Amino acid sequence: MMMLFLRSGAVSGIEGLKPETKMGFGGFIRIAMPTTGTRTIRRIAQMYYSDNMNIRQITMKTGLCPATVSRCLAKARDSGIVKIHVEQDxxxxxxxxxxxxxxxxxxxxxxxxxxxxxxxxxxxxxxxxxxxxxxxxxxxxxxxxxxxxxxxxxxxxxxxxxxxxxxxxxxxxxxxxxxxxxxxxxxxxxxxxxxxxxxxxxxxxxxxxxxxxxxxxxxxxxxxxxxxxxxxxxxxxxxxxxxxxxxxxxxxxxxxxxxxxxxxxxxxxxxxxxxxxxxxxxxxxxxxxxxxxxxxxxxxxxxxxxxxxxxxxxxxxxxxxxxxxxxxxxxxxxxxxxxxxxxxxxxxx
Missing domain, CATH: 3.40.50.1360 (Rossmann fold)
Incomplete structure (x- = not known):
């Protein structure tokens, strides 16, 4: 998700977004960049692994871009939120x-x-x-x-x-x-x-x-x-x-x-x-x-x-x-x- 604010507008009330300042044509642009927290990562993992939703469905539901969803799933595996175990006979x-x-x-x-x-x-x-x-x-x-x-x-x-x-x-x-x-x-x-x-x-x-x-x-x-x-x-x-x-x-x-x-x-x-x-x-x-x-x-x-x-x-x-x-x-x-x-x-x- 990306939000644009002309000049010095503040970003507020959006979980998982961190403002970043860049120069635009009319002055400064404030861009809200995703910094997904543990709660968001856990929820995305739940949707993907438990609810059998694909990445496209998750992006439509959360508003996050596919790359962010993929990063969240990788973090879920790396951090141990998701543990994959294959049963063997x-x-x-x-x-x-x-x-x-x-x-x-x-x-x-x-x-x-x-x-x-x-x-x-x-x-x-x-x-x-x-x-x-x-x-x-x-x-x-x-x-x-x-x-x-x-x-x-x-x-x-x-x-x-x-x-x-x-x-x-x-x-x-x-x-x-x-x-x-x-x-x-x-x-x-x-x-x-x-x-x-x-x-x-x-x-x-x-x-x-x-x-x-x-x-x-x-x-x-x-x-x-x-x-x-x-x-x-x-x-x-x-x-x-x-x-x-x-x-x-x-x-x-x-x-x-x-x-x-x-x-x-x-x-x-x-x-x-x-x-x-x-x-x-x-x-x-x-x-x-x-x-x-x-x-x-x-x-x-x-x-x-x-x-x-x-x-x-x-x-x-x-x-x-x-x-x-x-x-x-x-x-x-x-x-x-x-x-x-x-x-x-x-x-x-």
Whole structure:
């Protein structure tokens, strides 16, 4: 509010106004400038926060200009007249604790469910949100494999405006009809994200190192490597070496291979990269028989999302976090509680 008085007229009877003298054409002009007191600030805060009035409505009711109303609202917050508190449920507290404890960008914690399939299905929405939020329009998503990602991909919400492409970050394995075939999973992600799916039509695991090396060096494989070099986001699962995990159930490795992994100290496998309990990468002979996203490429990816949960998954998740591979985590509340109870700060390699 501004009042003009020619020459030396006095300002009186107006709460929150302080006279200021300025030179005008006909002499001195007295301008009443707003100096809003606590009572006015409190009343404006009441109208805005309790009565749900917007700034325009408040200006019409009080006669104050919008800038003054905005300053009053800021003063109300700064002085403690208004205190904003956001109610959080237990899972949101867990998410914040996981982010702080392990230095993660973002975490989603879902409810613990009795059915493993229902649990993996519940991962679909947060996985989709993270991918869309952290991947640029027209970007490229790298997709690993496993039951978790296969189920999440089937129930991924359609969010196609960014047109995000998808490519497997590991060679083919298992039967196409199994549902965990990497190309199928990448295709499901691409369809939900409005993009194109690329194929990696070579096996993930070879009988010997020489065959795997020749395949990696083959001219036909170079376009895959080029795509892997420009990944924006990667979604991974984590597996232990328990008999009910995807890696063991699908019989991708022989029992002898699995036993040698355990004997070497392997406690987690992520995209067929073997880790010990501290997150250190194991130099196991199987490593050279596998065709997957090279670690030097994975380390350059801006956002790596780890989706894993359910019985027995806390230990492999912790190994992956300690390795420094993952930036975001989607898990369930029981697994989150175990991580917070037993997990220490990550030991990045």
């Amino acid at each position: 237990d899972t949101e507290d867990m998410e914040k604790s996981l982010e702080d404890r392990f230095g993660l960008k973002e975490c989603f914690v879902t409810a613990a469910l009795d059915s493993t399939e229902a649990l993996y299905r519940s991962f679909a929405r947060p996985v989709g949100e993270l991918i869309v939020r952290h991947t640029p329009a027209g970007g490229l998503l790298g997709v690993s494999w496993g039951d978790t990602l296969s189920t999440a991909a089937m129930y991924l919400p359609k969010d196609t405006w960014k047109k995000i492409d998808a490519i497997p970050v590991i060679g083919s394995m298992g039967a196409i009809e199994s549902g965990v075939y990497p190309a199928n999973i990448a295709k499901a992600f691409a369809e939900a994200l409005g993009g194109q799916a690329y194929l990696v039509n070579i096996p993930a695991v070879y009988e010997n190192e020489n065959t795997a090396r020749r395949m990696r060096e083959d001219r036909a494989f170079q376009p895959v490597l080029e795509h892997w070099r420009r990944l924006d986001t990667v979604i991974l699962g984590a597996s232990s070496l328990d008999s009910d995990t995807s890696m063991c159930k699908r019989e991708i490795f022989t029992q002898n291979d699995l036993q040698t992994m355990k004997n070497s100290g392997c406690r987690a496998a992520v995209n067929f990269v073997m880790l010990d309990s501290q997150g250190s990468i194991l130099e196991h002979p199987l490593k050279n028989r596998i065709v997957n996203l090279p670690l030097e490429n994975l380390k350059k990816v801006r956002t790596v999302i780890l989706a894993a949960g359910g019985p027995g998954k806390a230990a492999p998740i912790l190994s992956v976090i300690r390795s420094g591979m993952a930036h975001c985590l989607v898990t369930d509340e029981e697994t989150a509680a175990t991580l917070l109870e037993n997990g220490q700060m990550p030991c990045h390699n």
